[in-house]
Amino acid sequence: MADPPIVFADGAAYERFMGGWSRLAGDVFLDWVAPAPGLRWADIGCGNGASTAMLLDRCAPASVDGIDPSPAQLDYARGRLAGRPARLRQGSAMDLPFADDSFDAAIMALVLFFVPDPAKGVAEMARVVAPAGIVAAYSWDLAGGGFPIAVIQEEMRAAGMAVPMPPSADASRRETMRALWADAGLREIEQRSITVTRRFPDFDIFWTTSIQGPAMVATLEGQTPEAVEALRRRVHDRLTADATGGITISATANAVKGLKA
Numbered sequence: 183m184a185d186p187p188i189v190f191a192d193g194a195a196y197e198r199f200m201g202g203w204s205r206l207a208g209d210v211f212l213d214w215v216a217p218a219p220g221l222r223w224a225d226i227g228c229g230n231g232a233s234t235a236m237l238l239d240r241c242a243p244a245s246v247d248g249i250d251p252s253p254a255q256l257d258y259a260r261g262r263l264a265g266r267p268a269r270l271r272q273g274s275a276m277d278l279p280f281a282d283d284s285f286d287a288a289i290m291a292l293v294l295f296f297v298p299d300p301a302k303g304v305a306e307m308a309r310v311v312a313p314a315g316i317v318a319a320y321s322w323d324l325a326g327g328g329f330p331i332a333v334i335q336e337e338m339r340a341a342g343m344a345v346p347m348p349p350s351a352d353a354s355r356r357e358t359m360r361a362l363w364a365d366a367g368l369r370e371i372e373q374r375s376i377t378v379t380r381r382f383p384d385f386d387i388f389w390t391t392s393i394q395g396p397a398m399v400a401t402l403e404g405q406t407p408e409a410v411e412a413l414r415r416r417v418h419d420r421l422t423a424d425a426t427g428g429i430t431i432s433a434t435a436n437a438v439k440g441l442k443a
């Protein structure tokens with residue numbers, strides 16, 4: 183049976199759950215992409231604006247256009263980016279509402295594995311950037327255990343709970359990403375792995391932060407309180423607190439970049 187869709191219906195919850203992770207990995211990603219200032223950027227799957235804000239803060243863009251299918255994410259992004267020079271609109275990576283050759287750089291930050299047909303999504307990014315434009319993405323390394331809450335997912339599976347996966351989880355594999363970029367006709371393809379660590383002041387903060395993701399909320403709602411508490415205890419016992427009770431978690435993403443011919 184297909185996994186239920188993962189619906190991003192709460193931009194604030196996304197911020198609490200993923201915003202911090204997105205910024206940590208996004209910093210490394212943008213350092214690596216190393217864009218010149220003054221580019222016209224497309225932020226595909228801009229979500230609640232976490233990646234869009236980073237482009238504005240770090241890349242001195244000429245313009246930033248973000249698209250995302252989720253009205254809730256876009257609402258949050260519009261609040262976050264109020265007064266800032268970003269245009270946001272609803273849309274899908276599968277059919278970008280932009281003319282050919284209209285950007286200098288297009289990125290998908292933590293998005294590729296949500297796109298129903300990743301090859302189409304990458305082809306669309308290649309279409310909308312001008313020749314020599316940058317097409318780049320990073321995705322949590324789902325198969326390699328790189329998702330920030332992989333430890334919770336492992337314990338869920340051990341307890342027989344379903345762990346919903348995004349529709350194109352395979353697109354987060356390093357070799358799949360390279361093939362997608364090559365098949366889209368992109369050149370000078372480079373890849374890297376991005377590992378980041380995040381410290382939570384204590385286990386409870388890690389737990390409450392980590393169960394706010396849309397897939398997790400939907401799954402845990404279907405469990406009894408006793409089952410959720412048992413899961414919480416098993417995850418607790420897997421993690422070692424530091425001297426002041428803090429919990430440090432690492433996560434790994436695969437990144438890829440290339441240029442339009």
Ligand SMILES: C[S@@+](CC[C@H](N)C(=O)[O-])C[C@H]1O[C@@H](n2cnc3c(N)ncnc32)[C@H](O)[C@@H]1O
Pocket residue numbers: 190200201204208226227228229230231232233249250251252255273274275276290291292293296297298
């Ligand atoms: C993990 S969030 C990433 C958001 C943001 N880029 C960031 O770095 O925090 C994934 C986003 O992909 C969006 N998404 C899902 N399907 C999509 C599609 N077909 N095209 C574009 N975005 C999509 C979701 O609505 C969600 O906001």
